[in-house]
Amino acid sequence: MNIIEEKTNGFNILFVKDERIDAHNSAELKDYILHMIEQEKVNIIVQLEHVKFVDSSGLGALLSGFKHAEAKSGKLSLSNLQNQVLSMFELTRLNRVFEIHTDLKEVFEIDN
Amino acid sequence: MSSTANFQVDVVIPTQTKYLHLIGSIGEHIGKDLETFSGDRDALAYHLNLVLTEATTNAIKHANLDDPKDTVRINIDIQDQELVIRVYDHGQGFDLETIPNPDFDHPKEQGMGLFFIKTLMDSVTYKNIGDCNILEIRKLLT
Numbered sequence: 001m002n003i004i005e006e007k008t009n010g011f012n013i014l015f016v017k018d019e020r021i022d023a024h025n026s027a028e029l030k031d032y033i034l035h036m037i038e039q040e041k042v043n044i045i046v047q048l049e050h051v052k053f054v055d056s057s058g059l060g061a062l063l064s065g066f067k068h069a070e071a072k073s074g075k076l077s078l079s080n081l082q083n084q085v086l087s088m089f090e091l092t093r094l095n096r097v098f099e100i101h102t103d104l105k106e107v108f109e110i111d112n
Numbered sequence: 113m114s115s116t117a118n119f120q121v122d123v124v125i126p127t128q129t130k131y132l133h134l135i136g137s138i139g140e141h142i143g144k145d146l147e148t149f150s151g152d153r154d155a156l157a158y159h160l161n162l163v164l165t166e167a168t169t170n171a172i173k174h175a176n177l178d179d180p181k182d183t184v185r186i187n188i189d190i191q192d193q194e195l196v197i198r199v200y201d202h203g204q205g206f207d208l209e210t211i212p213n214p215d216f217d218h219p220k221e222q223g224m225g226l227f228f229i230k231t232l233m234d235s236v237t238y239k240n241i242g243d244c245n246i247l248e249i250r251k252l253l254t
Contacts, residue, residue, distance in 0.1 A: 020133060020136070022129070022132045022133070022136070022165050022169070023129045023132060023165075023169040023172075024129035024130055024132050024133070053136065053158070053161060053162075053165075055162055055165045055166060055169070055225070055228075056166060056223075056224035056225040056227075056228060057169065057225075059224060060220075060221035060222060060224065061221075063219055063220075063221050064221050084154070084155070084158045087155075087158075088162075088228075091228070091231065092214065092216070092219070092224055092227070093216040093219070094219060096216075097219060
């Protein structure tokens with residue numbers, strides 16, 4: 001999986017560069033996020049601008065990260081979702097679980 | 113508007129998740145090109161991509177792990193009024209009726225795949241025939 005990690009304004013931002021998150025690569029995403037949390041990087045934003053497709057295992061990987069971050073008093077939120085990807089969160093009501101931001105600028109403004 | 117001829121796509125893949133992209137893409141292309149469908153074709157394309165991905169993942173998960181040459185067959189049958197997806201696996205099988213819908217108030221990492229299939233399509237059945245199981249998914253195109 002093609003992931004780039006950056007630290008900006010106190011947030012650990014994960015740019016997912018793959019167009020597709022499915023059962024072939026979701027375990028890698030899940031493990032990557034859990035490894036970050038183990039390293040005390042618990043305030044995570046997953047930037048999904050390039051992701052055109054996510055399946056149930058992709059949602060599960062993000063939910064796993066959310067729960068583990070929350071257990072360490074951190075937060076995993078999402079930004080830059082394409083419409084079809086957002087509709088998967090709405091269908092499963094996971095849009096009520098995750099904070100979903102339009103873009104990273106919005107995240108930083110809220111934080112300030 | 114031109115009508116889409118009835119046609120079938122039949123694919124047999126090894127039980128490996130690296131082929132999910134291929135199967136999903138076939139569904140995406142079929143959805144986008146379905147000129148007779150009057151609804152949102154971009155949404156249909158995503159839904160077919162998703163449903164084929166979930167159904168194939170499910171078949172791979174339930175595959176016969178003792179047989180490295182095990183395969184999953186995916187058949188997509190496009191007719192005027194209906195699209196039928198049949199996914200054949202050689203695994204132990206499961207009972208579709210006993211799988212609950214997700215608990216939205218206490219979301220879990222597993223169990224959303226069949227929910228997507230049931231919600232986005234019109235009917236789903238899973239039956240055993242001889243040495244294989246068939247997950248049959250129908251979507252009305254009217």
